[in-house]
Amino acid sequence: MTELETLLKRADDNLPSSLDKLFALLRIPSISTDPAYRKNCAEAADWLVGELKTLGFAATAYTTKGHPMVVGTSENAPEGAPHVLFYGHYDVQPVDPLDLWESDPFAPEIKDGGNGRKIITGRGTSDDKGQLMTFLQACRAYREENAELPVKITVMFEGEEESGSPSLPAFIEEHGDLIKADFALVCDTGMWDRDTPAIAATLRGLVGDEVVITAADRDLHSGFFGGAAANPIHILADILAGLHDETGRVTLPGFYDGVEETPEEVKKGWEQLGETDQRFLGEIGLSVPSGEKGRSVLELTWTRPTAEVNGITGGYTGEGFKTVIAARASAKVSFRLVGTQDPAKIRDSFRSYVRSKIPEDCKVEFHPHGGSPAIHLDYNAPFLKKAQKALSDEWPNPAVVIGMGGSIPIVGDFQKKLGMDSLLVGFGLNDDRIHSPNEKYELTSFHKGIRSWIRILDALAK
Amino acid sequence: MTELETLLKRADDNLPSSLDKLFALLRIPSISTDPAYRKNCAEAADWLVGELKTLGFAATAYTTKGHPMVVGTSENAPEGAPHVLFYGHYDVQPVDPLDLWESDPFAPEIKDGGNGRKIITGRGTSDDKGQLMTFLQACRAYREENAELPVKITVMFEGEEESGSPSLPAFIEEHGDLIKADFALVCDTGMWDRDTPAIAATLRGLVGDEVVITAADRDLHSGFFGGAAANPIHILADILAGLHDETGRVTLPGFYDGVEETPEEVKKGWEQLGETDQRFLGEIGLSVPSGEKGRSVLELTWTRPTAEVNGITGGYTGEGFKTVIAARASAKVSFRLVGTQDPAKIRDSFRSYVRSKIPEDCKVEFHPHGGSPAIHLDYNAPFLKKAQKALSDEWPNPAVVIGMGGSIPIVGDFQKKLGMDSLLVGFGLNDDRIHSPNEKYELTSFHKGIRSWIRILDALAK
Known part of the structure; x- marks a missing residue:
């Protein structure tokens, strides 16, 4: 022995x-x-x-x-x-x-x-x-x-x-x-x-930011003001929809700085694990990979950065209906980081993008959360x-x-x-x-x- | 006498x-x-x-x-x-x-x-x-x-x-x-x-619809699943952002059927009222008319149809942060109608549009509200x-x-x-x-x- x-x-x-x-x-x-x-x-x-x-x-x-x-x-x-x-x-x-x-x-x-x-x-x-x-x-x-x-x-x-x-x-x-x-x-x-x-x-690292958009100084009746007054939910939806392009890539300038491709031999090792999109997603009731096109679920979740909206709220969210135009709307957005992506730069890039989409008579506030490479x-x-x-x-x-x-x-x-x-x-x-x-x-x-x-x-x- | x-x-x-x-x-x-x-x-x-x-x-x-x-x-x-x-x-x-x-x-x-x-x-x-x-x-x-x-x-x-x-x-x-x-x-x-x-x-008439989008069968950890699993808030934001084009017009097919221009003499009558965008919007803390470009606030609020999101919710909306990918997200959307716009047709057009944007592994439900011409x-x-x-x-x-x-x-x-x-x-x-x-x-x-x-x-x- x-x-x-x-x-x-x-x-x-x-x-x-x-x-x-x-x-x-x-x-x-x-x-x-x-x-x-x-x-x-x-x-x-x-x-x-x-x-x-x-x-x-x-x-x-x-x-x-x-x-x-x-x-x-x-x-x-x-x-x-x-x-x-x-x-x-x-x-x-x-x-x-x-x-x-x-x-x-x-x-x-x-x-x-x-x-x-x-x-x-x-x-x-x-x-x-x-x-x-x-x-x-x-x-x-x-x-x-x-x-x-x-x-x-x-x-x-x-x-x-x-x-x-x-x-x-x-x-x-x-x-x-x-x-x-x-x-x-x-x-x-x-x-x-x-x-x-x-x-x-x-x-993966993490950067979070809460975005709060304020339009009018009070909640408005959508009959009286609808069509003329800015709706912060529309502004927010537009901002969030613009975070990804049609291939699933994040659109923020500089977002992919420091993101490198995974070595082929490592990816080959994963292929042998036999993980499939179907099994991975099937466990949670889904079947179609979201996010960047042409990459496996393992690659997407282990080695690719993301932008995800973790929460959103604005206007009337109770039972039934209220035809209100909200004064404010907010979303919590987080980014999973890989490689040498810089949390501070990602945050800055996100905030600049958001600010560029805010009409001049509306306001935006940010509340940071986390920030680890x-x-x-x-x-x-x-x-x-x-x-x-x-x-x-x-x-x-x-x-x-x-x-x-x-x-x-x-x-x-x-x-x-x-x-x-x-x-x-x-x-x-x-x-x-x-x-x-x-x-x-x-x-x-x-x-x-x-x-x-x-x-x-x-x-x-x- | x-x-x-x-x-x-x-x-x-x-x-x-x-x-x-x-x-x-x-x-x-x-x-x-x-x-x-x-x-x-x-x-x-x-x-x-x-x-x-x-x-x-x-x-x-x-x-x-x-x-x-x-x-x-x-x-x-x-x-x-x-x-x-x-x-x-x-x-x-x-x-x-x-x-x-x-x-x-x-x-x-x-x-x-x-x-x-x-x-x-x-x-x-x-x-x-x-x-x-x-x-x-x-x-x-x-x-x-x-x-x-x-x-x-x-x-x-x-x-x-x-x-x-x-x-x-x-x-x-x-x-x-x-x-x-x-x-x-x-x-x-x-x-x-x-x-x-x-x-x-x-x-104006009114049609309301609540849209509930369901993706995974449970809330997910955005670390484990982010980048691969569909996020219903992203889908919803994309849908809502697509409701208007860059001129502020509603994009739904057939939406403007039955909408007529207001007679010039009526509009002239309004001009004499001396209403300005600035006064109208100034009262609620705003200054830039939203909605369709090139129309006065009176025209926008009295004679033009709208699509407004009255409420939105999804994911974590409490204090602080939770890096969750929500299982569902929902929005209450209402349309103000003018002329002979047909509430039933508007609702159908909206629902068809929404359905066309739902990934095949996600679900959508609608809850109607109101419906008056x-x-x-x-x-x-x-x-x-x-x-x-x-x-x-x-x-x-x-x-x-x-x-x-x-x-x-x-x-x-x-x-x-x-x-x-x-x-x-x-x-x-x-x-x-x-x-x-x-x-x-x-x-x-x-x-x-x-x-x-x-x-x-x-x-x-x-």
């Missing part, structure tokens, strides 16, 4: 005790949004500190204005080995409505998941306690085999991820030195499917390639490098504040029901997740 | 007693929308029946599901004289907020209105008790001079005008024979200004010309034939159900504060209103 094989066997042998540990953590109802569970959050943090210590880490639960931040640091690693920061979170979502749970959310069980699969049930199994424990139990396999950890490891377990991470930016600001590493491993995402592991290499790893970065190979060795199908349509704030903070890239690897599945009743994690996700980290740590050191 | 001069003098001499009668009616708080005033509405109806009897009319307060409908019929008129139906309403608007009234709304007074004018204060003075009493006291002048009424007169006083006339259609249906005349005189409108009487000869008198109709001359004889400035941008349902019902045209003549002024605290009617409106009807009745008989 190679050293790696020994470690993997250790993980296999440890599975029962790994589950015991996971269950102990799952039994703590560490709901971060509900002040009633404050003590439980502290208890989960302390439990993790204890675990880290048994792994030989120096570990502390740092007090924040909210729930504690657990940070642990491993003993020194071999000369020249990289330093990685592992991130996970120990807090969980609330469990209402409780009556929809088939068993107690805080009394985890192993159940038959159908088709011969075993599942671990309970709140936090997939999001994110099960996931973070895959990493700790990978470290334990090294420890128990008396093997030195192959890379220097800092871990950071947050207790407020489910409540918007209010204490996180200040913590990074204050304790940046403590957690700064060569790159981060973030374990809070999913696999492509049951057999195909995934690494998220791109995350896209995150994009170099597709050829060695640590990405190494992790991809390690994951491919473990799972039935090769690991795929994917994009994510949404943003993950922590990844942006690591990038912006610590100049640190993140490798997003996780073992959740789409049907894990995170944030919903009957959350579960596949036993396979847990077991092979531990094995995956053993392989990744091994690969990263080489 | 001619017979007409004698009648006018009688009206002058009667002014104090005419005011006594008006005040008696004004003191009855006949608020139709509030069940607490049900008895007062009946009392006002009975009071009017009494008045009509003293004028020699056969009069009855007909019971309806709501408040009574007063109908009175004069003795026979001279052979060959026309038969007119006079319409007014005895119900009034509520008086809240009461603390904004400078005196008791149901204790009418004559006050100094500034600039040497006298005003009659109280709820219903202008809308519509003061107005309907001008007609009754014109009839009284004839009666007291022992002059035969020159035309056959039926009067109809409604008690539910301020609550949407729920009983009116059924009453016309059932008692059509009772009220059918050659044409109607409707006294519930205003003068152009203090010195210029007005006859409304056109009223425009009312338009023949500008050369003899009764209009006669009334115009009579009014011009009474007031400092000649009477102007105007349009009205809105609809008056009763006029449509008379037209549709009884094939009866209506002449809209009233003596209210724009600053009468109808529906608001401190409603008033100019003493001049009341006095010269009575004299105006004497002249009109005289003229109609010739």
Whole structure:
């Protein structure tokens, strides 16, 4: 047996005790949004500190204005080995409505998941306690085999991820030195499917703006004034309709500055995933891709920027009818960004466009929301390639490098504040029901997740 | 003195007693929308029946599901004289907020209105008790001079005008024979200004439709789906933006069928009114006419059809931001109609246009609202010309034939159900504060209103 094989066997042998540990953590109802569970959050943090210590880490639960931040640091690693920061979170979502749970959310069980699969049930199994424990139990396999950890490891377990991470930016600001590493491993995402592991290499950024258009100084009777008085809903509709051309491209000047085409080899990898427009859209009751023509749904949602109206309101919106010409109308518009699109420039371009469409006797106001650039790893970065190979060795199908349509704030903070890239690897599945009743994690996700980290740590050191 | 001069003098001499009668009616708080005033509405109806009897009319307060409908019929008129139906309403608007009234709304007074004018204060003075009493006291002048009424007169006083006339259609249906005349005189409108009487000869019709567009079968996260999933707000904005071309014309096929240009002489009459875009729009905080280019605000609001969005809603409209792609978006759209535009055809054309813009995997639903054609008198109709001359004889400035941008349902019902045209003549002024605290009617409106009807009745008989 190679050293790696020994470690993997250790993980296999440890599975029962790994589950015991996971269950102990799952039994703590560490709901971060509900002040009633404050003590439980502290208890989960302390439990993790204890675990880290048994792994030989120096570990502390740092007090924040909210729930504690657990940070642990491993003993020194071999000369020249990289330093990685592992991130996970120990807090969980609330469990209402409780009556929809088939068993107690805080009394985890192993159940038959159908088709011969075993599942671990309970709140936090997939999001994110099960996931973070895959990493700790990978470290334990090294420890128990008396093997030195192959890379220097800092871990950071947050207790407020489910409540918007209010204490996180200040913590990074204050304790940046403590957690700064060569790159981060973030374990809070999913696999492509049951057999195909995934690494998220791109995350779209976001810029939001609320537009409020005011025309007359009061709501008007459309009989008396209709045909002569400006209608702000018409102005707004015209503006929003003009945001896209007939090919689905966004019309704002300079919008596509910094947007690059995805390398052909990456797109080929996606083609092998067998995703179709029909399946992707069929799940939500649609069938025709919207947006830019001639691109697949994966390309559209992972690598292309968008302009979307998230909300619109104006005039009478109640039951029945009121023949009013509204004094004002407003819309919330957001842009998903990719590549090196500059949030500030996009916002400016949007506002200039809107202003150019406002009649001289009408007014417009803007209320900004968010403004974060896209995150994009170099597709050829060695640590990405190494992790991809390690994951491919473990799972039935090769690991795929994917994009994510949404943003993950922590990844942006690591990038912006610590100049640190993140490798997003996780073992959740789409049907894990995170944030919903009957959350579960596949036993396979847990077991092979531990094995995956053993392989990744091994690969990263080489 | 001619017979007409004698009648006018009688009206002058009667002014104090005419005011006594008006005040008696004004003191009855006949608020139709509030069940607490049900008895007062009946009392006002009975009071009017009494008045009509003293004028020699056969009069009855007909019971309806709501408040009574007063109908009175004069003795026979001279052979060959026309038969007119006079319409007014005895119900009034509520008086809240009461603390904004400078005196008791149901204790009418004559006050100094500034600039040497006298005003009659109280709820219903202008809308519509003061107005309907001008007609009754014109009839009284004839009666007291022992002059035969020159035309056959039926009067109809409604008690539910301020609550949407729920009983009116059924009453016309059932008692059509009772009220059918050659044409109607409707006294519930205003003068152009203090010195210029007005006859409304056109009223725009109305068609409303609510459009509900459904895309995905649930609200979507714009990160995961943005760029690939149809956004119903985009579809709706595109539809609404396409309703008008760059000259402000409505783009629906066939929309302008039945729309005719206003005769030059009528437009010339309007030019003399001195209305400017700036004054008209300045009052509501605007300055640039919207809608069809190259037409005055009076032309736009009185004689041109419109398409207006009265309300729009979709997605997240609360405080802050939510990056959602909505499952549905909806708008309430109404069309003001003129000439012989056909409401059903306009609705069909609109719906066809909307359907043509709905992607094949999205759905659209419509909810109809209203659907009444425009009312338009023949500008050369003899009764209009006669009334115009009579009014011009009474007031400092000649009477102007105007349009009205809105609809008056009763006029449509008379037209549709009884094939009866209506002449809209009233003596209210724009600053009468109808529906608001401190409603008033100019003493001049009341006095010269009575004299105006004497002249009109005289003229109609010739």
